[in-house]
Amino acid sequence: MADIRWVGFDGDDTLWKSEDYYRQAEHDFEQILAGYLDLEDRRMQQHLLETERRNLKVFGYGVKGMTLSMIESAIQLTDERISARDLHRVMEIGRACLQHPVDLLPGIREAVEAVARDHEIVLITKGDLFHQEAKIAQSGLADLFHRIEVVSEKDEATYARVLQELGVHASQFVMVGNSLRSDIEPVIQLGGWGIHMPYHVTWALETEHGLGDDVPRLHTVTVAAQIPSTLASIRSQ
The missing domain is CATH 3.40.50.1000 (HAD superfamily/HAD-like)
Known part of the structure; x- marks a missing residue:
C-alpha cells in the first residue's frame, strides 16, 4: 500500500476559476487592437503568446506580467501608433483582472x-x-x-x-x-x-x-x- x-x-x-478571466482579458485586448489591426490575422495572438513566454523570466506569472506583455505587444504590433488612451484601456484590463471575484x-x-x-x-x-x-x-x-x-x-x-x-x-x-x-x-x-x-x-x-x-x-x-x-x-x- x-x-x-x-x-x-x-x-x-x-x-x-482563473483562466476564464484571462481569456476575457485577451478578448478585450483584441477589441482594442481591432482599431489598428485585422483581427483575422492570427499572428496577433501568437505575438502576445510569444511575448508572454519571453517575459516570464522577467515579470513572472500572473496578471501583472500579462498586462505588461499586452502593452509591449500593442506597441510593437501597431508600430507605436497606439494612443495613450488605448494603452490606458489595456492597463484597465489588467486592473479588472486583478480584482475579479x-x-x-x-x-x-x-x-x-x-x-x-x-x-x-x-x-x-x-x-x-x-x-x-x-x-x-x-x-x-x-x-x-x-x-x-x-x-x-x-x-x-x-x-x-x-x-x-x-x-x-x-x-x-x-x-x-x-x-x-x-x-x-x-x-x-x-x-x-x-x-x-x-x-x-x-x-x-x-x-x-x-x-x-x-x-x-x-x-x-x-x-x-x-x-x-x-x-x-x-x-x-
Whole structure:
C-alpha cells in the first residue's frame, strides 16, 4: 500500500476559476487592437503568446506580467501608433483582472475538507504574491491547509524543496491540479503521484509537457467529488 503522508493542491483552476478571466482579458485586448489591426490575422495572438513566454523570466506569472506583455505587444504590433488612451484601456484590463471575484469550483471545498480529515495538505500555487495571497484569503479555504506555498515557478526543483521542508519522500506525496505541465509532471518525475483534474480551458503555455499517454502514478478525475476516492485508490496500491 502507498504510504501517502501529504497531499498538495494547486490554486488557479483547481480550487477556483482563473483562466476564464484571462481569456476575457485577451478578448478585450483584441477589441482594442481591432482599431489598428485585422483581427483575422492570427499572428496577433501568437505575438502576445510569444511575448508572454519571453517575459516570464522577467515579470513572472500572473496578471501583472500579462498586462505588461499586452502593452509591449500593442506597441510593437501597431508600430507605436497606439494612443495613450488605448494603452490606458489595456492597463484597465489588467486592473479588472486583478480584482475579479474568487469563485470556487463546484464541490472543491467538500473535497478539500474530506482529504484534510486524513492527510496533511499543502496549497502550492504560483504567480504574483499579492494577487495569490488575496485570492487565497478570499477563497475561505486557507484555514484548511497545514501549509501554503506561493512560488514563482512549479518545476522539479521547487517541488523537491517543498518536499524536503515537509520532511516527506516524493513517493509519499500526491499533487492535485489542472495543469499537467506545472502540477503533475514535476511531481511524477520526482517519484510522486498526481491527480489530474482538467479545467475546461487551459493557457497555451501550460499545455506543453513531456508526459506520455500511459503514465504510472497518474490518475485523472473529472470533478472535485472524485478526488477523495481517487486518493483512497492510490493509498490501496
